[in-house]
Amino acid sequence: MGLEISFSMFGNDYLVPDTVVNVWLVVAVLLILGYITKRKIESADVNEAPTGFLNVMETVVESVEDLVVQNMGESGRGFTPYILSLMAFLLLANLSGLVGLTPPTSDYSVTLTLALITFALVQIVGVKTSGLGGYIKGFGEPMVLLTPLNIIGELANPVSLSFRLFGNILSGAIIMTLLYQALGFIAPIITPFLHAYFDLFSGVLQTFIFGMLTMIFIGGNLED
Numbered sequence: 550m551g552l553e554i555s556f557s558m559f560g561n562d563y564l565v566p567d568t569v570v571n572v573w574l575v576v577a578v579l580l581i582l583g584y585i586t587k588r589k590i591e592s593a594d595v596n597e598a599p600t601g602f603l604n605v606m607e608t609v610v611e612s613v614e615d616l617v618v619q620n621m622g623e624s625g626r627g628f629t630p631y632i633l634s635l636m637a638f639l640l641l642a643n644l645s646g647l648v649g650l651t652p653p654t655s656d657y658s659v660t661l662t663l664a665l666i667t668f669a670l671v672q673i674v675g676v677k678t679s680g681l682g683g684y685i686k687g688f689g690e691p692m693v694l695l696t697p698l699n700i701i702g703e704l705a706n707p708v709s710l711s712f713r714l715f716g717n718i719l720s721g722a723i724i725m726t727l728l729y730q731a732l733g734f735i736a737p738i739i740t741p742f743l744h745a746y747f748d749l750f751s752g753v754l755q756t757f758i759f760g761m762l763t764m765i766f767i768g769g770n771l772e773d
Contacts (some may be wrong), residue, residue, distance in 0.1 A: 642754030
């Protein structure tokens with residue numbers, strides 16, 4: 550669904566792509582969910598087990614936290630808020646095609662930005678764990694001659710991470726668009742089954758893969 554925003558300013562015309570607008574929509578939904586969760590927590594009785602919506606949110610947080618600890622070790626527990634926020638954003642963004650929106654992750658600028666954030670965290674954690682000298686020295690292991698390859702491999706991580714997500718989501722969106730055009734009036738009969746794969750299954754799978762790779766990359770630079 551095209552939700553582009555066009556406007557003029559200082560004599561120039563500007564266009565905000567639909568994928569960027571949909572990013573705002575996804576963020577707005579997450580902010581609303583966060584606000585509702587906050588209100589539920591404030592009004593909850595600490596002496597009673599959570600029920601309903603609050604129970605679901607607690608289960609989600611605990612599940613992600615367990616996944617973080619399993620893949621990053623106990624010292625990685627502090628990254629749970631980032632991993633949870635990242636996976637929640639990706640899940641809603643990938644599944645937005647089910648409601649007729651253009652998935653924001655079909656725009657490479659979105660996936661590259663997320664990959665660069667992860668890349669920056671990896672470098673920061675590496676320097677914090679080993680010190681600047683130890684971090685730089687690590688590129689020369691196991692031998693100095695491999696330093697260029699190690700640097701190239703490190704720089705390739707955000708590229709591969711962003712292209713994997715971008716390629717899978719974009720290809721699914723293109724295939725569904727072509728099918729709607731080819732099938733015509735019978736499209737609503739056939740396409741729901743394909744949406745279950747290209748939007749639902751693929752969207753959830755790519756969210757999990759991106760989250761897992763993020764945990765592996767960051768966890769590789771942690772002490773334990």
